[in-house]
Amino acid sequence: MGFLNDIEPLKQTALTELKAAPDLAALEQTKGAWIGPNGKFTALMKQLGTLSKEEKPAAGKLINAAKVELEAALASRREELELKAALPKEPTDFTLPGRRRALGKLHPLTQVTDDIVRAFRKIGFAVADGPEIEDEYHCFDALNTPADHPARDSQDTFYLNTTDKRLLRTHTSSVQIRVMEKQAPPVRIIVPGRVYRRDNADATHNPTFHQIEGLYVDKNVTVGDLKGTVEFVFRELMGSDVKIRFRPHYFSYTEPSYEIDFTNALVKKMGKDWLEIAGCGMVHPQVFETVGYDPEVWTGWAFGFGIERIAMLRYGINDIRLFYENDVRFLKQF
Ligand code: DAH
Numbered sequence: 001m002g003f004l005n006d007i008e009p010l011k012q013t014a015l016t017e018l019k020a021a022p023d024l025a026a027l028e029q030t031k032g033a034w035i036g037p038n039g040k041f042t043a044l045m046k047q048l049g050t051l052s053k054e055e056k057p058a059a060g061k062l063i064n065a066a067k068v069e070l071e072a073a074l075a076s077r078r079e080e081l082e083l084k085a086a087l088p089k090e091p092t093d094f095t096l097p098g099r100r101r102a103l104g105k106l107h108p109l110t111q112v113t114d115d116i117v118r119a120f121r122k123i124g125f126a127v128a129d130g131p132e133i134e135d136e137y138h139c140f141d142a143l144n145t146p147a148d149h150p151a152r153d154s155q156d157t158f159y160l161n162t163t164d165k166r167l168l169r170t171h172t173s174s175v176q177i178r179v180m181e182k183q184a185p186p187v188r189i190i191v192p193g194r195v196y197r198r199d200n201a202d203a204t205h206n207p208t209f210h211q212i213e214g215l216y217v218d219k220n221v222t223v224g225d226l227k228g229t230v231e232f233v234f235r236e237l238m239g240s241d242v243k244i245r246f247r248p249h250y251f252s253y254t255e256p257s258y259e260i261d262f263t264n265a266l267v268k269k270m271g272k273d274w275l276e277i278a279g280c281g282m283v284h285p286q287v288f289e290t291v292g293y294d295p296e297v298w299t300g301w302a303f304g305f306g307i308e309r310i311a312m313l314r315y316g317i318n319d320i321r322l323f324y325e326n327d328v329r330f331l332k333q334f
Contacts, residue, residue: 003047004059011066014041018073024081031074041070108334109210109323112237112311113192116212119236120190123229125214128189130175132196136165138174143253144286158196158207168196172213173253173304176283179215180291185298186218192307203319210307217283217293217300223256226280226301230260234277238314241265245274254281254302266313275313278305 014034021027034041044063051059106114117127130138140152150156151170158168175191191213199205216225227246234242246258258281261274280303285295308320315334317323322330 003044004055004062007044007062007066010041010044011070014070015073018070018077021077021081024078024085027074027077027081035067035070035074041067105331105334107323107331108311108315109307111334112314113210113212113307115237116233116307116310117190117192119233120214122236123232125188125190125216128175128179128191129193130169130172130178130191132169132194133160133166134169134174136167138177139167139169139171142177142287142290143173144284144290145252149252156198158198169193170197171195171304172211173302175213176215176253176302177287177291180217180288180293185293185300187300188216188218190214201321203321206308206320206324208324209320211304212307214280214303215283215300216302217298219297219299221282221299221301223282223301226282226303230278230280230303234262237310238262238264238266246280249279249281251279251281253284253287255284257281260303260305266316277309278303280304 014030017030017034018027021030031039033039036042045067048056048060048063136152139157140149141147145151157170160166160168172191172193172195175193179187179189179191191211193211193213194208195211196208197205199207201207214229216229223246227244231242231244234244242262242264245261245263247261249257249259251257257279259276260278260280262277263272263274267273267275280301283300283302288295288298288300308323311317311323312320
């Protein structure tokens with residue numbers, strides 16, 4: 001019978017149309033046109049009855065196989081289109097702010113860091129960043145810290161098990177060097193970041209904590225600028241009753257160097273007159289030489305202080321370890 005030769009080309013056309021259906025409605029229509037009650041393929045099947053006894057089995061087999069194939073193509077296209085229909089019509093921009101605030105709160109250390117950064121931004125400081133895994137050069141040598149300095153001792157520093165003596169940075173001062181290596185003066189940066197020391201954990205020490213480093217390089221920079229800046233930032237953070245005091249100290253990368261003491265009503269309430277809060281000083285000419293800044297032209301100051309220290313003071317927390325335990329009963333209070 002002639003129609004046997006029609007099966008294959010009809011099936012091919014039907015398959016092509018099913019696969020090309022652009023959406024679910026079009027697919028249903030295509031289905032109707034081929035294998036619905038009045039479909040072209042259904043009509044073909046109806047003709048089976050007109051075949052002779054000898055022809056029927058082979059023809060029936062052929063038609064059934066073709067029908068199974070069409071139904072499979074229909075199901076798979078339907079699945080594809082259903083998936084497509086479930087997707088958003090427009091691409092999603094995951095950087096857009098949410099309509100609701102995310103669940104939970106920012107960690108108190110994050111909140112304090114954000115506040116410090118905000119205060120420095122008001123007076124033109126940019127945030128810089130550097131690696132926590134450092135080399136001895138950036139952490140010590142370039143900061144004018146000699147090889148026999150006790151801070152370099154493996155007692156104080158976490159050294160990595162590498163042949164090139166890499167270490168976990170003991171302070172954010174290493175980022176001063178990294179920034180000056182890359183950038184010509186003037187420089188006005190702060191560096192919030194994590195640091196590591198082999199301190200045994202007790203109420204006021206932890207093997208990892210956070211610092212903020214500051215570096216200001218320009219022409220004719222003075223200690224007065226440094227003191228004014230520190231005063232401004234601490235008043236922003238802790239209120240207008242803050243007083244600052246500089247005490248002479250020693251750091252290898254600054255000359256002169258100072259420790260910064262701080263006081264306000266909170267400190268007095270703790271029964272203390274002053275609290276030591278930071279180290280600072282005028283950038284040592286040797287440090288400028290090392291990074292290729294001309295010390296005859298450029299002047300600058302730097303400071304570094306502990307973020308936990310400030311957070312503990314601000315919130316009246318007396319055990320530093322509370323910050324890292326992530327006990328919800330603690331975190332909920334901020
Ligand atoms: N790096 C010092 C520390 O970890 C803090 C410090 C002191 C940073 C003096 C400075 C500085 O930039 O000038 O204790």
